[in-house]
Amino acid sequence: MSPRQSFYLTHLGLPLLLALVVFVAFDLTGLDRWFSQLFIDSASGQFTLLHDAWFEKVTHKWPRILPNWTGEAALIGALLSFVWPLFARHPQAAATRLLQRSRIAGVLRFTTRHRCDLLFVVVAFALCTAIIHYLKSHTGVYCPVETTFYGGTHPRLEWYQQFDLLHKAGDGRCWPGGHASSGFTLMALYFVARRWRWAHARKLLGFIVLLGMVYGTTRVMQGWHYMSHTFWAGIFVWLTCLPTALCFYGRTALQAPLKAPLELPAIPLHANAMPASLRPE
Structure with a gap:
């Protein structure tokens, strides 16, 4: 099939x-x-x-x-997804720079991406x-x-x-x-x-x-x-x-x-099982 x-x-x-x-x-x-x-x-x-x-x-x-x-x-x-592209056309504008320093910019980028x-x-x-x-x-x-x-x-x-x-x-x-x-x-x-x-x-x-x-x-x-x-x-x-x-x-x-779900690396139970670079000094 x-x-x-x-x-x-x-x-x-x-x-x-x-x-x-x-x-x-x-x-x-x-x-x-x-x-x-x-x-x-x-x-x-x-x-x-x-x-x-x-x-x-x-x-x-x-x-x-x-x-x-x-x-x-x-x-x-x-x-809102149509708002960010309007500012992105003028990256040097004062309003754009002010927006980029705020959390709102992240929201606008997210809506534009989606x-x-x-x-x-x-x-x-x-x-x-x-x-x-x-x-x-x-x-x-x-x-x-x-x-x-x-x-x-x-x-x-x-x-x-x-x-x-x-x-x-x-x-x-x-x-x-x-x-x-x-x-x-x-x-x-x-x-x-x-x-x-x-x-x-x-x-x-x-x-x-x-x-x-x-x-x-x-x-x-x-x-x-x-x-x-x-x-x-x-x-x-x-x-x-x-x-x-x-x-x-x-x-x-x-x-x-x-996609396969993300798997976190297993945490060793004993310090001897840790890589040398991660063992406490």
């Missing part, structure tokens, strides 16, 4: 296979409702954590800080948000607590039952999971790590996937989403970040072997 085939099999084939599995296992069965039933109060028939203000704050409002600040930092950094990465994160975040909002409005799926199954007024419909490519399908805005997708958008950082061949890129991806799953599952516990909505959010975010990263970096850069 060629490197190109291997790359697309791993980065595109596996997500598409996962999409098929989620569709068959969740969308065509009652597995979603089975998961949701785990969080229902048997006495009231309602989701136990639906109106828990503390749980809402800790699992929904506070976690948004991480992806929001990441996107804002990338946007600010991308704008301009492509910062722009990629900004574009990837924007496209992921746009795709998720498009799918929400063009499928019109209502959240579990809004359906007649759990005391709501709307029927439960699957996304494929009323998907409309060009027009809004209805007032529902529940598929795929929006809160989960905000965590999954951090997948853009994985592609930056791959581009720089960071040794811990896969661990970073694993953490982001876990984070997105936690974001989504907490909303399932409150009745605002089904479990499959979380999986779909991750799939669509990945399928948005991947072509965006290919446009910015190219497949070869993303497929380059990761």
